[in-house]
Amino acid sequence: MFSEIELSNKKIVVTGGAGFIGSSLIEVLLMKKNKVVCLDNFSTGKRENLMPFLGNKDFTLVEGDIRNLEDCKRAVQDADSVLHEAALGSVPRSIHDPITTNDVNVGGFLNMLVASRDAGVKRFVYAASSSTYGDSKALPKVEEVIGKPLSAYAITKYVNELYADNFFKTYGFETIGLRYFNVFGPKQDPNGAYAAVIPKFVSQFINYESPVINGDGEYSRDFTYIDNVIQMNLLALTTEDQDAVNQVYNTAFGERATLNDLVLSLKENLGDYDSKIKEVVIKHGPYRAGDVPHSMASIEKAKKRLGYKPKFSLQQGLKEAVSWYWNNLKD
Template sequence: MKNKILITGGAGFIGSNLCEHFISKGYYVTCLDNFATGHRHNLAALMDNERFQLIEGDIRNLEDCKKAVDGVDYVLHEAALGSVPRSINDPITSNEVNVSGFLNMLVASRDAGVKRFIYAASSSTYGDSEALPKVEDKIGKPLSPYAITKYVNELYAEIFSRTYGLETIGLRYFNVFGRKQDPNGAYAAVIPKFVMQLMKKESPIINGDGNYSRDFTYIDNVIQMNELAMTTENIEAVNTVYNTAYGDRTTLNDMVFYLKKYLSDFDSEIGDVAIIYGPNRVGDIPHSLASIEKAKTLLQYNPKYSFKDGLKEAVEWYWNNLK
């Protein structure tokens, strides 16, 4: 019989993609979500599947966490309040969800005898470190409340591994994008937000001069990393953190160039939409580029999608699903 997986935040962008993937692989999947940022429509295709269970609950409530981990072999913890600006505007709620909620999930997983706890860490943990590429054991000081919460997650995970023997693996996500990523709301990620604006012939606003760069990472590479982290039998590969990225960087100007190029295949007028430049955003790091050597070596990670390949697929999905 296939193992049972709990995916917290399973109605969100990354979580719902993970739910679909593991259901397709024959696993039993439980999703825990309070729908603060996730959406029911992300789970619509799974609701009638006998191997899928939805628990509406909040990781800030320990009882909800305990209920969700009952009988579970692996936890993929994706539930969090993302966004640097959100954490600057409301640090208390970000801390309650990302730190207290995370600790609840660790305690519940420990008490339930979960085999392994894989969690969404963040490239924001590198903070003010200017070294490129980013290597896992060299970080700087955090630049936002959000970054602090994600670093605290890593510290708690390490303590639970050492003190209680709970296997943990943290995946430091680098600017993940792809199907199901929400383009709406004040804290929408840049790629879906810009896609939506360009489809409406509205001018996107780039923070700064557009020369900041990011290691944009397509969702399928992230799914691969989660699966490898969950299934690895290499004991040296657990109780640590990994960059989860493609290992290349793209400037915001180039990102917009390719967005317009691929969207123009559907509507040629999009190529003429002007770009507006605004001030830099507080808490933003100028450049982000991951070394993925550790993941390649210990997990045999082999990302299949470059930025351009992933963007092409994402644009097609948005065109077909958001018009």
């Protein structure tokens, strides 16, 4: 799928490479004959996500923490570019523990910028977030129009963008931020207090448990399949257009679905594997603090400047993801 994007014989660092998005990026980068260094402390990433790469001579694991500058320096030595995926995600987690979220997402981000700049890294592509749009009610979300952040997590992600912009303007250091919109796909962890909604709901359906939707289910999201995200990262790494650098881009499909629509689609897809799932009752709970009511991206900027062409709609992505989860979660 990614053969049209030429990227090979480079040394690329992926922070948070043991995570769902990071390990998916590593797989494609190695497939395209690059040398890949993964920096991860396994606080949220999983060692099993790296197992397919451990025998590959072009893969190196640096077990370390982005909060430690020396670990960052060790990882980026002689690197051409960095894909910075490491972060403590989750709005609820950041509300519960804003200090750790800030230490990792802001302090760790700054460490990686400094280490990468000092090592002569050519380009630094980082995971930004749609949470940056905050209380802005405008739809679709356009990169240049944001509101006030609604959580500590959103604040940290906005600060990342400010630091990246400052490093470009102060040091000429090339950065590109990708504002991810509700990424989902194979390998995304369904367990834990802060599990993403799609794998969590899939796991519950498979076990005949009722998924609980926060609120009335009419909040909407631009759910984005992982392959679209990989495409954006590759395009950001390889663009030679200097006007495309020092920018942030929405990374999404450009459509939205309500949580009610999502859950019904999951139920229908999983019901094709097990008809009993069609009888599972969907429940509703209280609204969750810090949640943005509606989110849908404009992807025109990414199309125009990076040549972005997302291949997977929500429905296409759900079919792929549900198939993977059924084969990997079902006892």
